[in-house]
Amino acid sequence: MKKTDRSIYFALFILLSMMLMPFAVSAVSDPVDALSSSYRVKVVFLNQDPDPVEPGKYVNVRFKVENLGNDDLDDLTFEILPEYPFSLDSQKDATIDIGGLFGRQKDEYGAILDWKLRVDKDAIEGENEIKLRYTYPGKVSWITLDAFDINVRTHDAILMADSYKATPERVVSGNKVKLDITIKNFADSMVKDIKTKLSLPANFAPVGSTNEKTTKQIDAGKTMIVNYELMVDTDATSNVHKIPLEITYSDELGNSYSTNTTIGLIVDNPPKFVLNLEESDIYTNNKKGKVIISFSDVGFSNINFVRLTLLDTDDYNILSTPMVYLGNVEPDDYQTADYDIFVNSEKAVGNESLPLKFKIDFTDEYNKDVSKEETLYMPLYKDADAQKFGYVVGGNKYTPIIGAMIGILVIVFWLQMLVGAIRSKHGIGKKIMWIFLIVSTLVIGALLYYIFGRKSAE
Numbered sequence: 001m002k003k004t005d006r007s008i009y010f011a012l013f014i015l016l017s018m019m020l021m022p023f024a025v026s027a028v029s030d031p032v033d034a035l036s037s038s039y040r041v042k043v044v045f046l047n048q049d050p051d052p053v054e055p056g057k058y059v060n061v062r063f064k065v066e067n068l069g070n071d072d073l074d075d076l077t078f079e080i081l082p083e084y085p086f087s088l089d090s091q092k093d094a095t096i097d098i099g100g101l102f103g104r105q106k107d108e109y110g111a112i113l114d115w116k117l118r119v120d121k122d123a124i125e126g127e128n129e130i131k132l133r134y135t136y137p138g139k140v141s142w143i144t145l146d147a148f149d150i151n152v153r154t155h156d157a158i159l160m161a162d163s164y165k166a167t168p169e170r171v172v173s174g175n176k177v178k179l180d181i182t183i184k185n186f187a188d189s190m191v192k193d194i195k196t197k198l199s200l201p202a203n204f205a206p207v208g209s210t211n212e213k214t215t216k217q218i219d220a221g222k223t224m225i226v227n228y229e230l231m232v233d234t235d236a237t238s239n240v241h242k243i244p245l246e247i248t249y250s251d252e253l254g255n256s257y258s259t260n261t262t263i264g265l266i267v268d269n270p271p272k273f274v275l276n277l278e279e280s281d282i283y284t285n286n287k288k289g290k291v292i293i294s295f296s297d298v299g300f301s302n303i304n305f306v307r308l309t310l311l312d313t314d315d316y317n318i319l320s321t322p323m324v325y326l327g328n329v330e331p332d333d334y335q336t337a338d339y340d341i342f343v344n345s346e347k348a349v350g351n352e353s354l355p356l357k358f359k360i361d362f363t364d365e366y367n368k369d370v371s372k373e374e375t376l377y378m379p380l381y382k383d384a385d386a387q388k389f390g391y392v393v394g395g396n397k398y399t400p401i402i403g404a405m406i407g408i409l410v411i412v413f414w415l416q417m418l419v420g421a422i423r424s425k426h427g428i429g430k431k432i433m434w435i436f437l438i439v440s441t442l443v444i445g446a447l448l449y450y451i452f453g454r455k456s457a458e
Contacts, residue, residue: 038071038103043078043132044110045148052153055085055188056121059150061130063113065098066106073136074100080115081131081144085123085152088115117150125153125189126253158187159194159249161261162223170268173300174234176207177265181226183247185218191249191257192217196226199244203233204265230265238269238301238365271364272299273329275308275374277356278336283381283391288319288342291356291378295326296334304328304363308337311357311373315345345380353377410443417446421453 046062053059061080067073079095082088098111105111117130129147162184171177185191194215200206207229218224243265248258274296282289293310297303306326312318324337345354356376363369381391421434434453438445 038069039073040068041073041076041101041134042066042068042106043134043145046112048150052151053119055119055123055125055152057119059117059119061115061117061148061150063132063148064110065101065113066110067101067103068106070103072100072102075137076101076111076134077136078113078132078134079142080117081133082117083129083131085120085128086117086130086150087120088117119152122188123152125251126151128152153251153253153255158251159183159185159191159218159247159257160259161245161247161263164263166265170266171232173232173236173267173269175232177230177232179228179230179263179265181228181245181263182223183215183218183226184223185220187251188220189252190217190219191251194218194224194247194249197246197248198228198263199246200230201241201243203236204241204243205231205233207231232265232267234300236267236300238267240264240266268366269300271301271303271362271370272297273303273360274298275358275360275376277376277378280378282341282343282378283386284383285343285345285380288340291339291341293337293339293356293358293376294334295329295337295360297329297331300331301365302328302330304365305361306335307361309359309361310339310341311359313355313357315343315354316356317342317344343380352380354380413450414438414443414446417449417453421449424453426453 042065044064044066046064048062049060050057063078065076065078075097076099077095077097080088082094088094093115096113096115098113101111113132127149130150131144131147133142133144135142160183162182164179164181167178167180181196183194183196194217196213196215198206198211200211209228211228213226213228215224215226241264243263245261245263246258247260248256250256274294276294276296277291278294279292280289282291293308295306295308306329307323308326309323310318312322319340319342320338322339324339326335326337329335343354354377356378358374358376359371360374361369361371381389418435418438421431421438424431424434426434434445434449438449441448
């Protein structure tokens with residue numbers, strides 16, 4: 001080839017390259033349209049709000065339009081092209097006329113495009129595409145840009161404890177309780193690697209398993225039941241015991257989630273008490289005395305605001321206040337109440353027991369008022385048996401006779417001394433003195449006369 005031909009081909013290549021250059025696409029990640037060497041349009045996806053957007057919600061998408069060329073560009077029109085799962089409430093909102101762009105109008109001076117899209121409730125989680133196109137005067141067709149990605153994902157906790165059941169509903173300390181927790185997937189997609197963990201208090205322990213359990217997956221809208229069996233310690237108090245539950249899981253995209261809730265287990269220890277006759281000084285009929293009654297808490301729960309009332313019957317009369325307030329009684333503790341009574345029971349004729357009837361009022365640990373009646377039996381004896389058993393002090397059967405004989409002898413002695421003083425040889429003054437002394441001081445005066453008066457009268 002001649003040198004002249006080569007020069008001609010080279011000149012033609014240079015001329016063709018210059019003619020195609022205005023239509024070259026700028027090497028940037030965002031779509032750029034080349035109108036001419038002086039007009040260069042670049043569209044940048046700014047953000048979505050919210051990010052991610054949940055299925056069934058609205059999302060605002062914003063774009064920035066820049067002119068990277070040197071000359072002004074007039075009457076640009078953009079249109080969004082929503083496809084499933086995106087849609088517009090009105091198709092007339094699809095196009096936006098941004099007017100003109102000055103040369104080198106970019107960065108913070110770029111024009112902003114803003115659309116509000118509805119996301120279908122059945123949208124698949126992940127990146128979903130949305131496309132734009134634009135035109136300008138003199139352009140025969142629309143220029144469609146590469147797709148932009150909108151992030152769709154259920155944003156809130158989608159797996160949670162829907163309900164739980166304890167069997168029995170109210171457990172007594174020292175017993176087992178079965179706990180069934182229903183976990184539901186509220187999302188529209190499967191979740192996997194589910195782990196449930198109970199943070200048990202010190203007086204609860206799992207039986208037959210640990211406090212953590214795992215499940216491979218739960219499909220959308222489905223439920224699963226996690227079973228635990230727990231042992232309640234004997235020292236667990238009557239109360240609603242709060243047990244934290246943590247659930248961790250992952251979605252189909254590998255994103256990890258966790259949710260926390262609290263389960264309440266009711267420990268209900270029924271009040272148990274013992275009423276006992278501690279002391280009594282009444283052993284026979286027609287006697288007044290004191291009885292001491294003890295109230296003991298033999299259960300696992302507190303017994304509060306205890307009032308102990310002795311009920312009146314025909315067998316005895318209550319001489320003191322019938323109701324005694326004992327207050328709060330803790331487990332393995334007791335309080336006492338004293339009563340003064342007078343026994344007038346016919347049961348004392350034989351060796352029988354006298355029923356003492358009591359009413360006990362109190363409040364349990366759940367502030368429930370409780371009222372019960374109890375009967376205690378106090379032993380009564382015949383007089384002879386009471387003396388025999390040493391409950392009362394008594395003499396033998398001759399004691400009254402001996403006492404009467406001694407009384408008669410004293411009276412005879414006193415009369416003899418009085419007659420002796422009257423018949424004595426004392427002078428009238430001394431005689432009157434001794435008679436007055438014997439009459440006024442009785443036995444003492446008679447003894448004095450016997451010792452001193454008789455001898456002086458001889």
